[in-house]
Structures are given as C-alpha cells and as structure tokens.
Amino acid sequence: MDRREIAALLAYIGRLDPRTIRTDQGEARDQLAQWHELLGDVPMATPHGWDARVAARQHIRISPYPILPADVARPWESYRRDRLARHTDPTPSVDPDDQAAWTAELAGTRRAVATGTTQPAQARAITSGRDGIDPKLEARLREIGSCIPPAARAALAPYRPARAAREAAVAQGMPDALSVRCEWCLAQPGEPCRRRRIGPDDGARGTAPRATPHPGRLDLAAAQQAQQPAMA
Template sequence: MDRREVAAALACIGHLDPRTIRTSTGEARDQLAQWQELLDDVPFATDHGWDVREAIRAHVLDSPYPILPVDVARRWRTHRRDHLDRHTDPTPTADPDDPAAWRAELLRARNAVASGEAAPSTHRQIASGGRPSDIEERLRGIGSCIPPAARAELAHYRPTRAAGEAAIDRGIPDALSVRCEWCHAPVGTPCRQRRKNPDGAARGSAVRATPHPSRVDLAAARTDRRRPA
C-alpha cells in the first residue's frame, strides 16, 4: 500500500475503533510512517477476495485489542498462502525444450497469484463439475462402468459376485439382493456355512460359493411379486 492507501486504512480503523485515533500531528505522522513501512507489500484490495477493510473489520470483531499493522500483514500472508496452496501450476505455453522460458512462465503465474493479481488455477476435473458429455453413450455401449475384459479378470477373485452376475444374465434373480434367512447373511454379503456342535453351539463360518437354496427361492419370490400382473 502507498501512503494514501495507508491513510485510508487508518481512517477506517479510527471509524471502527476510536482507541487507535492519534490527535497529535506528530503521533499521527509517526503512525502513518510505521504502518506504511510494515504494509508496503500488502495490497489495499484485489479482485480475488482480499480487501484490507474486511481484514480490519474482522479483527475488530474477533479481538478486544487494538489492531496493529502486523495483524493486517499476518492476515494478508494467510490469504496469500491459501491461494498458493490451491494453485496447481497450469502447463506453460512455453516450449518445453526451453527450460528457462518454462520456469519463467511458471514463476510469473505463481507471483501473480501471490500478489493477488490472478486467481489460483485449480484442476478442471475438480472445478468444472459434471461428467464428460460422452459418458452416457459409453456406458450404454459397454453396459457397465467395468469393461467386460476387466470383469472377467475379476471373476476369479470374487466368485460369489461373479455367480450372481451370471445368474442375472441368465434371467435368474440375484440371491444376494435379499437377506438369507438360513445363515442370516445381510444383503450383498455371501452366505456362510452353518455347522453345529453336538451341544448345539454354532461352529464354522466358511463362505459358500453359492447362496443357500432358501435364499434363492426368497429372491425369486420377491421378484415375482414386483412384476406387473
């Protein structure tokens, strides 16, 4: 900030907190010189979220102590650090075979963000939102977000899920869509073996490759009830 901007900031402070007002001409001149020296690299306002008047107002609301120039400088450094942390260094337009020009363009972009002259450049995948326009067409073409080749490779590692998908392809209801009344496996979880000791206590919990027949029957019955008459 230049001398005129510092004077405007001090006038704003005096309006919000009369304790900071200096009535003596000499004290006012010294205060102005001190603030200008400490806030020389702090902008008065930028187009990207910084305004020294808002920083002053926030301090007056948050703190019972009179504001000092270091309080403003610290708020500016926090604001600048936040913008730099969100900046993702977009690919320079300079020739990649010219390291000096490439580095200079990166530094110019970072300095512009640090000084408040430019907004941080975020990833387009995060900032734009929404899915690519052709995603629906691609999903219709392959039928699933998992390509058939990848699904075939995964079948060896998740046989129960693969068996359920194969049943659906054959028009048989997915047994995992209902809770098993025999082993009490919840929806989406494969059935387990239920064995009992002679005293009646349960033992064994091995995962079954196929669901219990009663679970298959229950899934089929629920599917039939949902079909229109």
C-alpha cells in the same frame, strides 16, 4: 499499499476505533511511517476477495485490543497461503522446449495467485472440463492434439488392437476394462489381458496379449464405474 492507501486505511480504522487516532502531528506521522513500513507489500484490495479494510474491520469487531499492523498482515499471509495451497500449476502456454520461458511462466502464475491478482488454477480432473485452460494453450493443443496425430493413430490401430479396443470402448461410453486389474489373467491396470500360448507338448509357452479383455474384467470395470459418480 502506498502511503496514501495506508493513510486511507488508518482513517477508516480511526472511524471504527477512535483509540487508534493520533492527534499529535508527530505521532500521526510516525504511525503512518510504521504502518507503511510493515504493510507496504500488502495490497489494499485484490479482485479476488482480499480487502485490507475488511481484515481491519474484522479485528476491531471481535478483539478488545487496539489494532496493530500484524492484525492486517497475518490475515494477508493466511490468504496468500490458502490460495497457493489450492493452486495446481497449469500447463504453461509457451513452448515446452524453452526451459527458461516455461519456468518463468510457472513462477509468474504462482506469484499472481499468491498476490491475489489471479484465481488459483485447480486440477482439471476436479473442475468442469476445459474451461480453465489458457486460450493460448488451447490453440496449441488444437494444433498438436495428441503426440500421435489422428491419422497415424488410425493407421496404427491394427497393430495395437488392445489399445484401439480400449479407445473405442471409452469413446462409446462403455466401461474401460483396462482401468482395473484382471482377476483372471492377473494383468495389471493399463496392461492388456494375456492368453497363454500352449506349446506342442501341452506345456505353457509364455503369453500373448489379447485384443479384448477377459469378460470378468469388463464386468469388474462396469461395476466399478457404476459405483463412482459420473464425471462431468
């Protein structure tokens, strides 16, 4: 708040609590200087829910003590902290190889969130879809998509059958078997099921990945999917 805003805030406070009004001109000037010194970096209002007048009014409403600059600064600090705690750094829209620009955009976004000019960005997983994505980044993603271009991905499919089967299953809305551990062959989540290779002497000779998961693993994934609420 600049001096003019501080003066407006003090006038508003004076209307709600006449004890804070300084009639002596020197005292009024000192009061203005003191509040400005302490609250110069606190905005009067932001587009996202902060208003110094609301904080002042709340104090006067519930406290028997005359308001001090701290009674505005403290709510502002907790407003900032709360917003930063809810913020998850979104992926910057600049070239990831440009380290300086990347860091600058992350820091700039955090600053904007803290000072209340931007809403906190939340993890995409808990918000609905891609609404929150920066339009510049959206364009970049359209351009690049996956790190494997679609054509190359399709060409690779025969060589990575387990992965291709998983992608096909997920695309069709079927349970993702690889999201759980296989109780049969003990393959870890993300790893394809393995079958044992039997040597001529009937002894096990290592394992080879299977293109399709063991049926029990599919059932387990289906059961787990049924337990979880559907994601948007």
